[in-house]
Each structure stands twice: as C-alpha cells, then as structure tokens.
Amino acid sequence: MSPVDRRRDIRLLLINTAIFFALYNALLTVFPLFVVSRGGTEQQVGILVGLFSLSAVASRIYLTRIAEGRGRKWLLGVAVLTTITGPLLYLPDLGFWYLALVRMYHAASLGAFMTASYTLLADYSDESNRGQLFGLYGVVSGVAMAIAPALGYAVIDRLGYNAFLAGLALVGLLMIPGHFLLREPQVQVEAEDPTSGLFQEVLRNRWVLVSSFAVFLVTMALGALTSFLPLHATSRGISELGPYFAVFSLMYMAGGYGAGVLSDRWGRKIAAAPAFLFVVIGLVILTQLSGFPLLLVAGLFFGLGFGGLNTALMALVMDHTSLAQRSQAVSFYNNSFDLGSSGGAILLGGIAALSFGLLWTLLAGVSFLGFALICFALPRQ
Numbered sequence: 001m002s003p004v005d006r007r008r009d010i011r012l013l014l015i016n017t018a019i020f021f022a023l024y025n026a027l028l029t030v031f032p033l034f035v036v037s038r039g040g041t042e043q044q045v046g047i048l049v050g051l052f053s054l055s056a057v058a059s060r061i062y063l064t065r066i067a068e069g070r071g072r073k074w075l076l077g078v079a080v081l082t083t084i085t086g087p088l089l090y091l092p093d094l095g096f097w098y099l100a101l102v103r104m105y106h107a108a109s110l111g112a113f114m115t116a117s118y119t120l121l122a123d124y125s126d127e128s129n130r131g132q133l134f135g136l137y138g139v140v141s142g143v144a145m146a147i148a149p150a151l152g153y154a155v156i157d158r159l160g161y162n163a164f165l166a167g168l169a170l171v172g173l174l175m176i177p178g179h180f181l182l183r184e185p186q187v188q189v190e191a192e193d194p195t196s197g198l199f200q201e202v203l204r205n206r207w208v209l210v211s212s213f214a215v216f217l218v219t220m221a222l223g224a225l226t227s228f229l230p231l232h233a234t235s236r237g238i239s240e241l242g243p244y245f246a247v248f249s250l251m252y253m254a255g256g257y258g259a260g261v262l263s264d265r266w267g268r269k270i271a272a273a274p275a276f277l278f279v280v281i282g283l284v285i286l287t288q289l290s291g292f293p294l295l296l297v298a299g300l301f302f303g304l305g306f307g308g309l310n311t312a313l314m315a316l317v318m319d320h321t322s323l324a325q326r327s328q329a330v331s332f333y334n335n336s337f338d339l340g341s342s343g344g345a346i347l348l349g350g351i352a353a354l355s356f357g358l359l360w361t362l363l364a365g366v367s368f369l370g371f372a373l374i375c376f377a378l379p380r381q
Contacts, residue, residue, distance in 0.1 A: 231352070255308035273374050
C-alpha cells in the first residue's frame with residue numbers, strides 16, 4: 001500500500017470513528033432518562049448499564065475469535081451493522097427484558113468497533129508514528145464525546161425519544177460509504193500455533209498483561225467517577241456538571257495527542273507514567289472538594305491522565321504484539337478497561353455511601369499501584 005493510499009484509509013477510518021463515538025455518546029448520556037421514561041426504575045437502569053459493558057466484553061472475545069480468519073474489515077462491518085440497527089430496536093416499548101436483549105445486541109457495536117479500529121490503525125502505522133495516530137484517534141473521539149450529547153438532548157427536547165433514536169440510525173448510515181471504501185492492508189503474519197487460544201497467547205506477553213492490569217486498576221476510578229462524582233458534587237452544592245465534562249473532554253484530547261507524540265519520541269512508558277500520576281492528583285483533589293473551582297481542576301487532571309495513559313498504553317501493546325495477535329491483544333486490553341470501569345461502579349457503591357473522601361483516597365492508592373506497575377513491572381524499552 002502506497003503512503004498516499006495509507007493516508008486516505010486513515011482519514012476514512014477516523015471519519016467513521018467520529019461518527020461512531022458521536023452516536024455512542026449521544027445515547028450513553030440520555031439512556032438512564034430513556035429507561036425511566038419507559039417506566040423503568042433506578043435499579044433497572046443500573047442493571048442495563050452494567051449489562052451493556054459486560055456484553056461488550058463478551059462480544060469482543062467472541063467476535064475477535066471469529067474474525068481471525070475473516071479480517072479486520074469484517075469485524076468493522078459488524079460494528080457498522082449493529083450501530084445502525086441497534087437504535088431502531090429500542091423503538092418498540094416491550095418491557096424491561098426486551099430492552100435487556102437489545103442492550104446485549106447493541107453492545108456488539110462497541111466491542112467490535114474498538115477492536116477493529118485500533119487494530120487497523122496499528123496496521124496502518126509503525127513504531128515511529130503509532131503514538132501520534134492513536135492520539136489523533138483520541139482527539140476525534142473526544143470531539144464527538146464533547147459535542148454529541150448536547151445535540152442529543154436538543155433533539156429529544158424538541159422531537160422526543162423516538163425521533164432521536166431514528167436519527168441515530170440515519171446518521172449511522174453515513175458510516176457505510178467509508179466502510180466500503182476502506183481497504184484492509186495486506187500484512188504478513190507469522191504462523192501461529194492453531195491450538196493456542198486468546199488467553200494463553202496474552203499471558204505469554206508481559207507487555208500486554210502488565211499494561212492491561214494497570215489500565216484495569218486505573219479505570220476503576222473512571223467507573224466510580226461516572227457513577228458517584230455527580231452525587232458528591234451535589235452534596236457540596238454543585239448542581240451544574242456541564243463545565244466539568246467540557247474541561248474533561250478538552251483535556252482528554254490534549255492529553256491523548258500529547259502523550260502520543262511524546263511516546264513516539266521518548267518511549268511509551270515515559271508518556272504513560274505521568275498520566276497515571278495525573279489521575280492520582282485528580283483523586284486527591286476530590287478528597288478536598290469544597291466548590292466548583294476544585295472540581296474543574298480535578299477534571300483537568302482526569303482528562304490529561306485518562307487521555308494520555310490510554311493512548312500511550314495502547315501504542316505500547318501494539319508495539320509488542322505480533323501482527324497475527326493484534327486483534328486478540330486489543331480485545332484483551334479493552335476488556336480490561338471495561339471490566340475495571342464496570343467494577344468501579346458496581347463494587348464501590350458501599351464505600352461511596354460511607355464516605356466520598358474514603359472512596360477517592362482508596363482509588364488514588366489503586367491508581368498509584370497502576371503507576372508502579374508501568375514503571376517497575378515492564379522491561380526497559
């Protein structure tokens with residue numbers, strides 16, 4: 001593939017990335033309200049949100065294994081299909097269990113897209129520019145994350161949920177031309193042991209295993225922040241979180257791109273380690289939360305931290321994974337990310353009920369452990 005063709009395909013992939021994350025985040029932010037509008041309870045909201053994450057993990061494992069003989073583009077096609085059809089399946093009001101089945105189906109879009117897109121981006125790049133490209137991926141998804149929710153709320157306020165869901169499907173159709181124009185690079189892979197499975201291969205790869213466990217630890221904080229920070233802020237008299245999310249999104253983009261460029265020049269570990277410390281600093285700030293200014297400062301550190309560490313660690317995993325095992329490695333890493341986030345939301349509610357300060361202190365320690373793993377458990381690059 002010529003450099004011109006490669007740049008063209010990278011642009012097509014990033015355009016579809018922007019569309020996907022716009023649709024994903026638009027629905028993510030309003031989904032609890034949608035469930036309540038259908039007569040759901042807060043407990044059912046929690047079940048459905050957790051079910052989506054767990055289903056994304058399961059679908060990622062299953063689809064990755066099927067895609068091994070069919071290619072990255074086939075897996076991306078599954079993501080496009082479920083992204084378009086998923087919102088339409090929410091339209092019938094058939095009760096909680098029907099909605100649960102739809103969530104399980106729709107979760108395949110997240111599992112398939114992130115695995116396929118990251119793997120393709122790794123195929124299009126090399127160690128000299130991989131961090132920068134992953135940083136651009138973070139910028140594109142961050143812009144979508146910042147803009148789409150506000151547009152979604154505006155559509156719902158004016159036209160209602162059914163129009164909103166139909167609109168998601170229509171916008172999803174824009175992914176089809178880019179998908180068919182995208183060309184999967186022809187890569188030469190080494191022969192692999194056909195009896196070896198996903199986890200056996202991953203467990204032999206120290207880079208993948210340590211990076212995935214470190215991201216599992218730090219994303220427990222991300223899950224807890226998503227679930228409990230609004231409650232903590234309200235208890236401190238802070239009712240408007242829009243500026244916090246805006247700062248987080250902006251810094252996520254800056255942190256991701258900056259860490260990508262830095263990691264290409266000075267190494268992945270050097271870029272990832274400070275990002276973990278930024279998360280720790282943000283959590284320490286929350287233990288002293290007294291007003292809106294400190295919340296914004298915490299959002300700044302969280303954005304820089306989570307954006308930077310995800311970009312640098314994903315590039316590190318790709319650097320130390322064979323071409324044949326890239327899809328499996330991405331799947332394992334992303335599953336660790338999702339399981340950590342889900343675990344932080346589900347397992348730490350009791351601590352949050354006792355003390356928010358205790359919760360953030362505990363998570364600062366857990367996140368620091370992730371920092372120590374990156375610094376001391378990985379070999380020198």
